[in-house]
Amino acid sequence: MSKFLRSTITLLLLSIFLAPPLMAQEELDSTNFSIYYSSAQEYTIADIQVSGIRYLDKTVLIQLSGLKVGDEIMVPGDEITQAIKKLWQQGLFSDVKITATKVIGNNIWLDIYLQERPRLADVNFYGVSKSEKDDITEKVLLLRGSQITDHQVNSAERTIMGIFHAKGFLNTEVNIVQRDDTTQNNSVVLDIYVDKKEKVKVNNIEIEGNEALSDVTLERAMKKTNEKSLRNFFKTKKFLQEEYDKDKINLIDKYNEKGYRDAVIVDDSISQVQVGRKQKTRVDIDIDVEEGDKYYFGDIKWVGNTVYPSDYLTMRLGIKRGDVFNQKILDKRLFDNDEGLNNVYLDKGYLFFNLEPVEVNIDKDTIDYEMRIYEGKQATINEVRIVGNTKTHEHVARRELRTFPGDLFSKTLLMRSYRELAQLGHFDPEAINPDVQPHPEDGTVDIEYQLQEKANDQIELSGGWGAGMFVGSVGLKFANFSVRNIFNKEAWRPLPTGDGQTLSLRYQTSGRYYRTVSLSFMEPWLGGKKPNSFSVSLSHSRVNYSANKYYQNYNNYGYGNSYYGGSYYNPYSSYGGGYNPYGGYGGYGSYYPTYSYNYDSENDDNSKDRIWETTALALGYGYRLSWPDDYFTVYHELSFEHYKLQNMSSYFPFLADENGEVNGTANNFNFKTVFGRSSVDNPLYSRSGSSFSLALKLTPPYSLFNGVDYSSPDVSNADKYKWIEYHKWLFKGQLYNPLTKNTNLVLRTAFEFGFLGYYDKNRQSPFEGFIVGGSGMSGYNMYGTDYVSLRGYKDYSLSTNTYGSNMYTKFTMELRYPITLKPSATIYALTFLEAGNAGMAFQNYTPFKLHRSAGMGVRIFLPMFGLMGIDWGYGFDPIPGRSNDNWGSQFHFVIGQQF
Numbered sequence: 061m062s063k064f065l066r067s068t069i070t071l072l073l074l075s076i077f078l079a080p081p082l083m084a085q086e087e088l089d090s091t092n093f094s095i096y097y098s099s100a101q102e103y104t105i106a107d108i109q110v111s112g113i114r115y116l117d118k119t120v121l122i123q124l125s126g127l128k129v130g131d132e133i134m135v136p137g138d139e140i141t142q143a144i145k146k147l148w149q150q151g152l153f154s155d156v157k158i159t160a161t162k163v164i165g166n167n168i169w170l171d172i173y174l175q176e177r178p179r180l181a182d183v184n185f186y187g188v189s190k191s192e193k194d195d196i197t198e199k200v201l202l203l204r205g206s207q208i209t210d211h212q213v214n215s216a217e218r219t220i221m222g223i224f225h226a227k228g229f230l231n232t233e234v235n236i237v238q239r240d241d242t243t244q245n246n247s248v249v250l251d252i253y254v255d256k257k258e259k260v261k262v263n264n265i266e267i268e269g270n271e272a273l274s275d276v277t278l279e280r281a282m283k284k285t286n287e288k289s290l291r292n293f294f295k296t297k298k299f300l301q302e303e304y305d306k307d308k309i310n311l312i313d314k315y316n317e318k319g320y321r322d323a324v325i326v327d328d329s330i331s332q333v334q335v336g337r338k339q340k341t342r343v344d345i346d347i348d349v350e351e352g353d354k355y356y357f358g359d360i361k362w363v364g365n366t367v368y369p370s371d372y373l374t375m376r377l378g379i380k381r382g383d384v385f386n387q388k389i390l391d392k393r394l395f396d397n398d399e400g401l402n403n404v405y406l407d408k409g410y411l412f413f414n415l416e417p418v419e420v421n422i423d424k425d426t427i428d429y430e431m432r433i434y435e436g437k438q439a440t441i442n443e444v445r446i447v448g449n450t451k452t453h454e455h456v457a458r459r460e461l462r463t464f465p466g467d468l469f470s471k472t473l474l475m476r477s478y479r480e481l482a483q484l485g486h487f488d489p490e491a492i493n494p495d496v497q498p499h500p501e502d503g504t505v506d507i508e509y510q511l512q513e514k515a516n517d518q519i520e521l522s523g524g525w526g527a528g529m530f531v532g533s534v535g536l537k538f539a540n541f542s543v544r545n546i547f548n549k550e551a552w553r554p555l556p557t558g559d560g561q562t563l564s565l566r567y568q569t570s571g572r573y574y575r576t577v578s579l580s581f582m583e584p585w586l587g588g589k590k591p592n593s594f595s596v597s598l599s600h601s602r603v604n605y606s607a608n609k610y611y612q613n614y615n616n617y618g619y620g621n622s623y624y625g626g627s628y629y630n631p632y633s634s635y636g637g638g639y640n641p642y643g644g645y646g647g648y649g650s651y652y653p654t655y656s657y658n659y660d661s662e663n664d665d666n667s668k669d670r671i672w673e674t675t676a677l678a679l680g681y682g683y684r685l686s687w688p689d690d691y692f693t694v695y696h697e698l699s700f701e702h703y704k705l706q707n708m709s710s711y712f713p714f715l716a717d718e719n720g721e722v723n724g725t726a727n728n729f730n731f732k733t734v735f736g737r738s739s740v741d742n743p744l745y746s747r748s749g750s751s752f753s754l755a756l757k758l759t760p761p762y763s764l765f766n767g768v769d770y771s772s773p774d775v776s777n778a779d780k781y782k783w784i785e786y787h788k789w790l791f792k793g794q795l796y797n798p799l800t801k802n803t804n805l806v807l808r809t810a811f812e813f814g815f816l817g818y819y820d821k822n823r824q825s826p827f828e829g830f831i832v833g834g835s836g837m838s839g840y841n842m843y844g845t846d847y848v849s850l851r852g853y854k855d856y857s858l859s860t861n862t863y864g865s866n867m868y869t870k871f872t873m874e875l876r877y878p879i880t881l882k883p884s885a886t887i888y889a890l891t892f893l894e895a896g897n898a899g900m901a902f903q904n905y906t907p908f909k910l911h912r913s914a915g916m917g918v919r920i921f922l923p924m925f926g927l928m929g930i931d932w933g934y935g936f937d938p939i940p941g942r943s944n945d946n947w948g949s950q951f952h953f954v955i956g957q958q959f
Contacts, residue, residue, distance in 0.1 A: 829864020
């Protein structure tokens, strides 16, 4: 029943009720009264009551009616009619009545009877998943206890259909059924039935009116609306109205890029068709375009420029007369954040600079421009504030800034300051916000660097089982330590922090087999005035190969069966038995004699154990360069390693003495210098920039000035290797390129080259080689080798000797995408292509004859534990002389950054 009909009947009943019999007179009895219907009479409202409601405020309802006590009204009359209409208009009631309950003289008592609309008791969904139900509930506000109106139901139906239309379900049907709730009075339950049907895909796209651009070119410009064809095999074919609207803009943009600035879509239509034997619903899209004329850039004049000459600005713009008109290129060259011409002025302090390109003449197909420039005053930096650093001392952040009070504003220096703050590692790079606050009235600008601290101290407490032994590790890394506050009791919360220094301690052991302890400290600003770093590290490690049962028959597979072959077992590998990751090239006979040592656990005779001890001390000093630019750095390190070997004939047989034993010491005193350049924006998830380094590590050339002929058999191995000598070169580079506008998808390309050389061919170093293959993890700290990852191959499998190869090359292409970049966790997925190889000498080494692999992985950075990851790689190329399980499908666990 319609509202109008119900109100008409109510008025009719009210009129009949109030109408007296013909010729009747008003009674004095207040409960038995009659009113002449033939003529209205004026009454004064003595009281108004509201009945029939449970939840609404009666006073408010009386006010909504427009009636109030003391009003003089005609009964019957328009006042009662208008009051009923006003209450109906609220949409809250299913019935409205106004009756007279008492009449005394000219006073009348009124009762407003209202029947409230039913309230929502519950909502049930049918035909949708839980996630879809949550999406509907969020967008369709059907609150339990609220009144249900026809408008709400219709609106809910339209909204639900819109939700599924946006997901490609164009034929979705929604039916909302109301039923009474038997447990509550005046309450209803809504049953929402959704029949999504199937997603509608694009069958065919027909473009008409295009002559300058082909169908293929225009269809490629439509990123998300693709017809079913072989070239779109890997693209989505579902039809989404919102994406289609965007793609129509993309189609016109493609015309604009080619100079057709007047191109328009004059008409487009979408029609559903049934295709295939199953008569699936698809859509055909017809687009009719009008291309218009092709335009070219004409003369470009500059007006208002005093800082830079017009020729310079034209050169920077990179657009000349006769170039095809492209509005997108013009806007990018003028206003882009990275490449725009506006940056030239912003770097000179012209923060209030404004540029307006104006078309001053269009001659047939040529457009002349006038670039109107307002340079304004140069902005001077007034205040530089740092906020949000709750733990890191302000001077640690401030010393990294390139913007100073009194200097002219520079966008380049502003962004460089942002990068340096991100590189510190103490703040969340995604939350750093350099807020520029200009003051045109006085020509100044304030800069506020808004920071958010993140936890970057790391604790390691781990254990693992492998190779028949348990390995436990305890490590602490304090990345924001403060030495000067060690004796300040108030600074211990729980440790003195805030000065950006790094203190690391680590202890790892597996009992008798292996143990190591290390301590390091690094001060990034030695003296506090310049970014000159100073570092010191001390470590000691001891490996007893005989203390592991896997090594008791170690040499039964050993060097007696192959040239540099045999069986070296990695104690942290999951492979047992006599596998030799460095073996290879077997079948050449017994080049070295076989030695056998067995660990006697009952007698505990340490004199027979195979032991390698290393003690190392290193001092480092680094500084930044100002030329060629201030991204360049130099690092120097002076280090000393002392190796103590006992019964290590099976590991270093060429070090054996006349009795075939390897007992004694070797010393490695070396100097390392690293020349590098890094412009990487973020150390955790890098999006842009590059990093290159050339490192040279060398010992004194003892053999060149001591006069000893090391080819002589009279020189013992103990004397030959007491002080080892070598020169070692490492060249590494990596480049980050964002592939999407939001810079989330990043391509990392990298290359490495390493070479270990000698001064005397008769005195080549048995240490400092390159062990290539696998995850690049050594399992434990061991000086004397560099571990190089090459995923898709077993650990160490590409090196030809137990002590490593003399050279290697490696190339990597890695595609990265972030899952989360929150301060609590940085997680990103990756896929990679990788290739590399290792060798002993240039004459038989081909650097581009590579072992290739591909795979995927994930990296997780937790502030307390550092970077961890897992990779799956597949190695494509067999390794000569190795078993088949050295390549193919391989899983690799990674701890720490691997570059």
